[in-house]
Amino acid sequence: MQHSKILILDFGSQVTQLIARRVREAHVFCEVHPCDVSSDWVREYAKDGSLKGVILSGSHASVYEVDDRAPDAVFELGVPVLGICYGMQTMATQLGGKVEAGHTREFGYAEVRAHGHTELLKGIEDFATPEGHGMLKVWMSHGDKVTQLPEGFKVMASTSACPIAGMADEARKFYAVQFHPEVTHTVQGQALLNRFVLDICQARPDWIMGDYIEEAVAKIREQVGDEEVILGLSGGVDSSVAAALIHRAIGDQLTCVFVDHGLLRLNEGDMVMDMFAGKLHAKVIRVDASDLFLGKLAGVSDPEAKRKIIGGLFVDVFKEQAAKLKAGDGGHKGATFLAQGTIYPDVIESGGAKSKKAVTIKSHHNVGGLPEQLGLKLLEPLRDLFKDEVRELGVALGLPREMVYRHPFPGPGLGVRILGEVKKEYADLLRRADAIFIEELRNFTGDNGKTWYDLTSQAFTVFLPVKSVGVMGDGRTYDYVVALRAVQTSDFMTADWAELPYALLKKVSGRIINEVRGINRVTYDVSSKPPATIEWE
Numbered sequence: 001m002q003h004s005k006i007l008i009l010d011f012g013s014q015v016t017q018l019i020a021r022r023v024r025e026a027h028v029f030c031e032v033h034p035c036d037v038s039s040d041w042v043r044e045y046a047k048d049g050s051l052k053g054v055i056l057s058g059s060h061a062s063v064y065e066v067d068d069r070a071p072d073a074v075f076e077l078g079v080p081v082l083g084i085c086y087g088m089q090t091m092a093t094q095l096g097g098k099v100e101a102g103h104t105r106e107f108g109y110a111e112v113r114a115h116g117h118t119e120l121l122k123g124i125e126d127f128a129t130p131e132g133h134g135m136l137k138v139w140m141s142h143g144d145k146v147t148q149l150p151e152g153f154k155v156m157a158s159t160s161a162c163p164i165a166g167m168a169d170e171a172r173k174f175y176a177v178q179f180h181p182e183v184t185h186t187v188q189g190q191a192l193l194n195r196f197v198l199d200i201c202q203a204r205p206d207w208i209m210g211d212y213i214e215e216a217v218a219k220i221r222e223q224v225g226d227e228e229v230i231l232g233l234s235g236g237v238d239s240s241v242a243a244a245l246i247h248r249a250i251g252d253q254l255t256c257v258f259v260d261h262g263l264l265r266l267n268e269g270d271m272v273m274d275m276f277a278g279k280l281h282a283k284v285i286r287v288d289a290s291d292l293f294l295g296k297l298a299g300v301s302d303p304e305a306k307r308k309i310i311g312g313l314f315v316d317v318f319k320e321q322a323a324k325l326k327a328g329d330g331g332h333k334g335a336t337f338l339a340q341g342t343i344y345p346d347v348i349e350s351g352g353a354k355s356k357k358a359v360t361i362k363s364h365h366n367v368g369g370l371p372e373q374l375g376l377k378l379l380e381p382l383r384d385l386f387k388d389e390v391r392e393l394g395v396a397l398g399l400p401r402e403m404v405y406r407h408p409f410p411g412p413g414l415g416v417r418i419l420g421e422v423k424k425e426y427a428d429l430l431r432r433a434d435a436i437f438i439e440e441l442r443n444f445t446g447d448n449g450k451t452w453y454d455l456t457s458q459a460f461t462v463f464l465p466v467k468s469v470g471v472m473g474d475g476r477t478y479d480y481v482v483a484l485r486a487v488q489t490s491d492f493m494t495a496d497w498a499e500l501p502y503a504l505l506k507k508v509s510g511r512i513i514n515e516v517r518g519i520n521r522v523t524y525d526v527s528s529k530p531p532a533t534i535e536w537e
């Protein structure tokens with residue numbers, strides 16, 4: 001089946017991915033491509049008739065400073081176009097209007113008056129003024145503004161600082177807004193984007209994870225044929241869902257390799273084995289490499305050095321297993337594919353717009369380049385999906401909700417949650433303390449009846465290799481300290497520390513100190529990111 005699709009051209013805004021996520025939430029397939037694709041590329045992309053509309057993203061730049069423009073073909077295809085922020089300004093410039101530098105920057109919350117009736121905003125408003133004007137509560141972020149409409153356009157929205165905050169040429173179905181409908185601060189943002197993709201573009205809402213399984217399974221079978229596949233299973237969401245999906249498609253032609261580096265959470269290894277080998281009957285090789293990892297980490301306390309050791313060893317151990325599987329044995333002809341749980345945000349970021357520069361703050365676990373080194377072909381069945389969709393797919397495939405909605409866990413595991421040198425004794429204490437914290441987060445409920453585990457984005461315990469004095473019974477103790485960390489964030493780039501209820505903190509600290517002999521003090525980390533990072537190392 002051919003899906004309807006929406007093309008999102010990325011001019012470099014921080015929030016372009018959010019546009020795509022909102023379109024997907026309307027159950028319409030869409031892709032993000034850099035704004036500098038050629039007109040020929042666009043025409044080729046639209047050739048099969050599945051392209052129903054184009055969205056031009058915002059940018060941090062000004063139309064004066066940069067010459068990023070939408071390829072002309074976008075305005076010649078006969079499909080609806082929606083410009084957002086910079087996307088509106090480039091649309092105005094390219095179609096004969098005028099953009100000028102504003103005297104005041106509008107940044108943040110604004111109330112926008114929606115003028116007259118356009119297909120896009122008809123019936124969409126947050127409140128009405130006493131004069132009866134429909135108003136929208138929106139999020140703005142711009143300096144420049146459109147000061148002259150291109151021919152054929154009318155004003156669709158305005159604020160006092162920005163008289164042309166929205167414009168429309170309804171004959172050609174070109175619409176543009178100066179504000180950002182993709183961010184949640186714009187209250188009617190999803191309604192506006194739904195209106196654009198479903199009513200104006202007439203895209204079919206046929207992007208549904210339950211139905212996608214069949215399509216994905218067919219694609220995997222076609223790509224793999226009767227060959228064999230290796231997958232590195234970490235217990236994280238992406239590799240777990242990829243494994244379940246590939247297993248559904250090709251059963252025993254898949255072998256999962258699960259490297260246990262000894263820095264996993266309490267019982268995690270057994271849980272992964274129980275799920276995949278036990279319940280799904282998938283072939284899983286568990287490699288217990290904890291002695292190797294802990295041995296190489298002895299005496300090393302620098303965080304980056306620890307990360308490099310763990311990442312490097314992980315690749316070595318995995319490669320060794322992969323080489324054996326590639327060579328084949330008795331009944332097996334040998335694997336030819338390496339599967340990876342790459343998801344769409346990774347794809348967008350690596351192929352992304354030229355303007356993006358990544359700053360390395362911590363060297364993250366990266367297994368890029370592995371398929372080439374191993375001489376294996378790559379299988380990436382989650383490449384088209386956002387994280388929310390991967391989770392939905394996981395549930396649809398029958399994985400437990402608890403596994404699929406788990407907080408992220410870093411590749412180096414507890415290695416970056418034990419400050420300084422990593423020792424087995426520390427890891428064992430930390431695992432038990434952390435399990436208590438997570439258990440209580442799942443026991444306590446907050447707003448909307450959600451558990452505090454679901455109300456936080458990431459929560460964990462950190463081991464501090466310092467000792468403090470305490471009393472227990474009649475005796476004095478001199479034991480280790482742990483810190484609890486819980487944050488709320490939507491993108492992990494910035495994060496607020498979570499305001500956990502005192503009753504929860506009290507229960508957790510009481511239990512840890514009583515149940516984990518060797519820890520006599522529990523602290524709570526009240527630092528936000530930035531300036532702190534989420535992990536302590």
Ligand code: XMP
Binds near residue numbers: 307363365411529
């Ligand atoms: P920071 O500490 O940089 O963390 O604020 C942001 C997110 O990234 C995760 N993280 C890692 N993930 N390998 C990973 O796979 C790593 O080395 C690593 N370091 C941090 C962290 O858990 C958080 O979700």
